[in-house]
Amino acid sequence: MEQNIYLPYRMKIVKITEEAPFVRTFRLEFINPEEGEKFTFKTGQFAEYSVFGEGESTFCIASPHTRKGYVECTFRQAGRVTTALSNLEEGDLIGFRGPYGNIFPIDQWKDKNLVFIAGGIALPPMRSVIWSCLDNRGNYKEITVFYGAKTANDLVYKHELKEWEERPDIKLYTTVDPGGETPDWKGEVGFVPAIVDKFAPTAENTIAIVCGPPVMIKNTFPVLKKLGFADENIYTTLENRMKCGFGKCGRCNVGKTYVCKDGPVFTAAQLAELPNEY
């Protein structure tokens, strides 16, 4: 008999990191080491995380595929399942079903410059890609990260940002919305699209990866176009509501395109073909 596709792996929370108000990262390890050894994913994919008795919730896998033996997810406490997840402690068990969806084609980006542009809680999917690329640093030319949040406190992965700031092989620009800065804030102040415009990364031989709230994406695409980026070289990841993760439950589709099967990673050229239903 074929396997039950709804059956999750059981994972142990081995580490909880408080990232920002209401935002946490879980590092998860497989209870059954054999399952862990067989498990593979690629950067860009997502999964269903569950608290038994509360239900499932969909997030990206926020760790890079270059690091084996664990997966990480970063989530904001908002609904029933994420509240239940927030109440868990290190050592607790959760369910994990995946990986699902397509990938960021980082193997095709060899010898190119990469510009990552993220807003708020949308850094997690991009963090997976950034580390996957940094772990194979020789494959890429310049790597630049633009990251903004409402306030300095809302920035996630604060000590990784610090690490990137100190590394000579990655350029990081952080920004907060006007009024979101603290007295000792040394980064930029202003919305992400404006900061990208200000530092104007070259479009020549460059891939841009954009992820953030719809309004940020909407305002960043024109800036990139102005800088000369072709739609085919701009990538993003969509996050429609999902339940099954594999094209059956019927809610994540945008027109005939299923975000869970055909996405979640799309180029701006592919997005332009979709109806405005996301």
Next chain:
Amino acid sequence: MNTQIKILKSANYIKLLQKLFDHKKNIYGPVRQGKRIGYQKINSANELATDFIIPDMSAKSFVFPCIEKLFSFTKDKENVEIQNLNLDNIPEKIIVGIRPCDALGMKSLKAIFGRDPADSIFQTRLERTTFIGYACNQADDYCFCTSINGGPGNTEGSDILLTKTDSGDYIAEIITPKGESIVASAPELFEDGSGLDKQKYLADVPKRFDDSNLENKMKAAFDTNVFDEYAIRCIGCAACAYVCPTCACFDIQDRTKGSKGERIRTWDSCGLKLFTLHTSGHNPRETQGVRWRQRLMHKFSYMPERLEVRGCVGCGRCSRRCPVDMNIAESINIITDENII
């Protein structure tokens, strides 16, 4: 296999059912329940309803129950143990009296659940179900199977199709190996019927719309206001989806009692606002008109394009049941009217 045509005398049909009861088969069929016709388990042929157009609910729930366990778990402070389903426990069932439209609906469900990754729960249920269909001798104003390539005598999805003749006897078409094994349980009850033609006994179901090139006509209507205009009275109750033989959208939830729990899937609908609502408050399908568009596009454009099957069989239940009298055939008529687009 080639369909074989046999005669099943009305008295022999009752004997056949009796034989199946004697063999301890689980038999379900349409039974009169007050004003409703509903499928339920029967223990005698006398319980079966006669003289009805179509059961109120489709036969979908036999292969895709409205609440279905996906697995169980037990949970304590330290640990969670998962108990997988034992698919061997899914019983074999015989459904009698399924209409050709509902049987055809199994093809749409099969396309959705069979698509990679295949849903073994659904597939096992379908494999263990035998459908003895009744061709339609009568239809009502809501029936439109002939508009979408179905028909009152369509055999697709049925294992045996019975067409009642004027004498009350049946022309029995034996369509699949499952149908053959029913015959094999009482071959003496069937007589050779080669050459018999069921056509004259079938209901006349007029075409309600022209389905030629429907997929492209739907696409062309996407950005027009036909959906908004038509759905202005929709109250978003989703009754249309629950009675539909092909609607397969579902939710996944947990339910618990003490330390025991189970993960379940439940019928859901694109007509409901919560279906696509993000936690942030953003909703990609914000209005009822957009949700009606999704319903029709999914059935008549996305499914044909992606799964090579339509998500509609023309049973007309959605229109019969709609509390505000929305009518899918009428809506398609408006969309396919060249003057509008």
